[in-house]
Amino acid sequence: MELFIQQLLNGLTVGSVYSLVALGLTLVYGILHIPNFAHGALYMMGGYVTLTAMTKLGMPYGLAIVASMAAVGLLGVLMERLVFYPLRNAPPLHDKIAAIGILLFLEAFAQFVWGADYQTMPTPYGDVVTVFGFTLTIQRILIIASAVIIMILLYLFLKKTFIGASIIAMAQNREGANLVGINTNKVAMLTFFLSGSLAALAASLASPINLVFPGMGHLVILKAFVIIILGGMGSIPGAIVGGYILGFSESLGATYVSNDYKDIIAFAILVIILTVKPNGLFAKEGR
Amino acid sequence: NSSTTNNNAGGGNNNNGGGGGAETGTVNIGYSGPLSGPAAYYGQRTLNGLKMAAEEINNSGGFEVKGKKYKINLVPLDDKYLPNETAANAKRLVQEHHTPIIFTPHSGGVMALQVFNQTDNFIIAAYTSEPKITQTGNKLTVRIPPRYDGYIPTFTDYAMKRFGKKLAALPTATQYGKDWTEKLLPYWEKQGGKVVYKSSIDFTKDTDFFTIVTNALKEKPDVLFIGGASEPTAKVAKQARELGFKGGFIIMDQAKLDEMKRVTGSYDMLEGSIGVMPLVESDEPAVPEFVKNYRAKFNEDPGSEAAYNYLALYAFVEAMKAAGTVDDPQAIREHMNDGLKNIPAEKKVYNVPSIGDDGGFESEIVVAAVENGKIVPIELIDK
Amino acid sequence: MLEVANISVRYGSFAAIRDVTFSVKRGEIAVLLGANGAGKSTLFRTISGLHKPVQGEIRLNGERIDSLPPDRIVGRGVVQCAEGRKLFPRMSVYENLLMGAYVHRKDKDGIRRSLEHVYELFPILREKRNEPAGSLSGGQQQMLAIGRALMSRPAVLLLDEPSVGLAPLIVEQMFATIKQINQEGTTILLAEQNAHAALSIAHRGYVFENGTIVASGTAEELLANDDVRKAYIGG
Amino acid sequence: MAILEKRRLWLAALIAAAILFPLFVANGYYVHMMTISFIWMIAVYGLNLFAGYTGYLSLAHAGFFAIGAYALGILTVKAGWPFWLAFAAACLLTTLIGVFVGLVALRTKEHFFAIYTLCVGYIIYLIIDKWDSLTGGVRGFIGIPAPADIGPLSFQTPAAQYYLVLFFLLVVVWIMHRLVYSLTGRTYIAIRNSEELALTLGISTMKNKLASFVLSVFFTSLAGALYASFIRFLGPDIAYVSVMFDFLTYLLVGGIGTLAGPVVGTLLVTFLSQQLQFLQDYRMLIFGPVLTLLIIFYPHGIAGGIIRLKAKRGEARRLQLEARQASAELAAASRQERSERYAKEG
């Protein structure tokens, strides 16, 4: 039982990171209807920018995260302007490949600027705390708490503000959004900004428990894709729930089935769910 | 066969000393490894060792074979860790650059090359510990890294005596890690130890190691066997400590204690670790100079990948001298023992007295442990 | 109020609209008649800024709006209820209406009043306010589309074939509603094929063929015009 | 007719060039690159059939490629089967797996299908990576034999292997050609254009999609088996998404849904990426943007772009013709009118 709860906590930590990454991915999917294969690269850039802000500019951790969210958000906007906007009327395959091009570029870029080696991100929250006999570090509590707070804020933003609703509206009918006076260009940029920021936040939170390196995006991106189809592509609650399902299935699968096969288990869950519900858990209704 | 010499090397990029007159020839040395993508870091480190050796040799005026001066021109190509790309690169290196030797730092690439290296006539300088590559009877393969089974008795003995008999194994999920595990665990059990947990961590896929470390620790091991690239290995050690682990670590030789320290902050967290002696702390006389130069050139501490490849290039150059040819791979391979012997003392960052019949370097190994926050050398025991 | 001068629009090499000039006066209902493919929707899209004309000017109260982006044009009070409705299918009816008031998003009171007004015009929308728009029938969606356009309190309302696919009873109501909206002070430009009904509420009409205006006049004049009767009213 | 003749001529010239290539190019590197490109092309044709003509993007094809390759390796090395028997069995086995995957995966649509198959591909990769005892795991699979002799034909030399692969490539192209212009091909295209409509027209979309998917998996497994016997060493990486991305890149750069696309794209991209080798670690710094720009400015790929250009010219010619005809009619009409008037006056 004790082990079970410790593993639930572990699953919660990873699940939080996955959810944050998947949220950004699903937002962009909702608007542009493209799976952004370069999202993992944004995650990676987030890690590096935070690290650089801390080590080179001497910013404290929190400030560095904010700076990184802003910078990577802008990178997302740049991506939208330079690549996805020109491709908005192209067949759906094209943006996928274009995204791959960006991914290759950003990884090479990171290697060029920061080198190919592993780097460590220091955190002021490295202390270990034991709650009811379960071990956590402050960093891990921070991950879980910030993920939950961000999710609530995002939900409120999308549901309760006009600007947020404009993102949803545009996801459903771009021209319709235009006709009620929404500046669709701005919304697209805003969405990419949010998506990039979320990726940067996830990376900045997760890096202290792992490492920063050019290939770090690969750790999360495939799983993020699993999550968003698990949840029903473009669905916000789907991304959150899917993230935690994957986090738990990994930690519990590794514990009670096999560590070596835990990824296969996670993917098998996906296949089973999609076999039963071909449009994901939170599939959208309506015509 | 066409000649491997051509005046004024074509297509190269390491041409120092620019055109030393008509009597200076150039030997092209090929390299194919991961220079982009997730494994690029590893690929570059192996390449760095070669670059440094080549530069040193060229700066000192090249080397002389049968009265003729030669310089080295290193031709590195990226294969993204993919065997078919390695094969294509090798074809290109042989056809367009006439390289008698091609370095490659991964077993997949080596195996893809072994299909045709004897017909196309070039030596594979293999930086991989995969035993199979020297078991196939390929006559033109040279395996550079040391055999890791030499470490096992010493590691086992030390860890078992100091901490206890229960071992949990959490090595990296690469073939190297797996081979290590397959050698270590039986030995551990033979010495009366117990393996309480065994799994592997895939550093390219796992975001967090808490889950697996939790699972390993629930079996209350006295010793953890970990290893892989230094930095993630250090993270595993750190998280084990965070989860309350008080025992010792056996660290697979791929990870270096000094590099791990950079992640953990100090040696305290690694107290009781036994692993390979960090190059920077080694007492081989050639090491300080090498470390100094390497730092100056690449702005980081060298690891064994760089050092072994550095050494290997010197060995090949000496072998060419001994064989009296720069373009006959078979003759060069036959003179490898002479080559190893003739490496100048100030370049011997490791002591490799000989090459086995199968083509594997037979290195001497040095072991160290962390005791009271300091690196101390540990005497080798024989099995 | 709304003036369109010498506008031409192309789709690639195809000239959909050629040198069209007309105007709508404040408080009027003007109707554009024309067969399928005549270019009515294209013209509407151009006024709304969804297409850029290759030549010509569009002016609202004397100010040029043809180079503005669509959202700014809505901001100026030129709002379109487009062909194909362009609703947000997975948002509820209520949310759709709310989005219609996007340009007035700061004015909470105003939004509430507009909403009441729309619900009065189309009671069915109040009934279905929590249903997703995508689940409404064709006619209901049409009402929602008009309702959404009204939410932005337009000065000029462009209605692109609002009667398409509607039941006769509803068509009748729809035209009555349009008239009512107009009487409440909104200038209306209406594209229709149902010429009889349209002209019966309009002040002025333009007949569109193959991308140009071929006839124009007051509603009475057009109704009396034999050619127009034959082509667009039938029987 | 003339156009057809011209195309035939071109095709014949191309095939002749391909056949003569190893005779005139002594450089073993080029022959090697060509052979491996041909193998990629076969795989890309598989992808093209399903993604380009039937409209479903399968991202599991690298996985099928790997299954074909590993099956050949396992059957020859571990089971000791004769090469060609193992070769056929490898393709068959992969195709069979394709049937099962298709049955489940084709319940999903559009992006779901793409990502679903991405996951299937990843599962295949993970299984190859983890199932050490069968596949050799991360260590890789070693010792696959070169194609066995068929009667007097021996495939030991690089040139012979080149011709073998070329032969299979030509067969695949021929099949694709036959298919695309047939009723079956039109049916696939109809499904691509609108599945709902196809369904109400009485077309069993599931059956057709499955057939197309399975044939496409077959092509890809064929490529995989050829790869295994050519490179003769296998690692799990050939099932990884990056290989899938390579296939896609070849297809899109060449032109998706065109017959020439896979050939053009594969040649161009491999050539480009080889040419960028001098950049070493930073070649992706150039290659990535080049790829993205190609997609933005040549959205239909090279082959697709050329076809469109031609179609446009054809359309223009047709319009011209129509205009001329119309004016001729007008002239005729006015002539008649005039003559009528004269008749009246007269």
Next chain:
Amino acid sequence: MFLRVERLTKRFGGLLAVNDVTFSIEQGKINAIIGPNGAGKSTFFNLISGLHRPTSGTITFKGRDITRLPANERAKLGIARTFQTTHLFEQATVMDNVIIGHRLRTSSNLFDAILRTKRHRREEQACKEKAMEVLDFVGLTDVADRMVANLSQEQKKRAAFALALATDPELVLLDEPAAGINPDETEGLEELIVNMVQRGLTVCLIEHKMSMIMKIADRIMVLNYGEKIAEGTPEEVKNNEAVIQAYLGGSAIA
């Protein structure tokens, strides 16, 4: 009995889109369905053509229960349809569209295609002939080579007819064929529909243009809120108080 639905019900969440409708389509006649927007007319078509599964009730076609049959099987039995928003293969020529329409009457498969068997050649020919025949019937021969996307609205409607006819149907379901078409062109479509019936087809028609319905329909069913509220000849329906209340309104026919 040609086509009969019995107690057919379709529920979307809480909404009864079609509620307990029993109705027969008579062979060789023009059967019309009218009703206010949202009455469930299109849903009714979707149920008959197999795009939706009914919540309850049965559908029998020529004595066979087809309630659970997938859409493509129903098309093979002879049920064809058009869509309310014209639905064609936009990126193909008219000819190619219509050829595919006849595909369900052919049986050549992948191998026939690759080997160019006799069967394949025969069927290809048959499809082309069929296509020419129906294009000729709807009057689109001269635009056969045009891309559908470049057609006028009315031509698209005709193309949709052609596509339905190419399947060799016995029953054609037409969902608002005259929507978005001017009066002149509407008359042309009326003629076409009448011609279809004269050639032995059965038509079931949804339309809001009352002039058209009253002119050509043999029988009318009226739906309101998913329920059948009236059924009969145009004359009967026109004077039915419930129908006037629910649908036709005061000045009924334009």
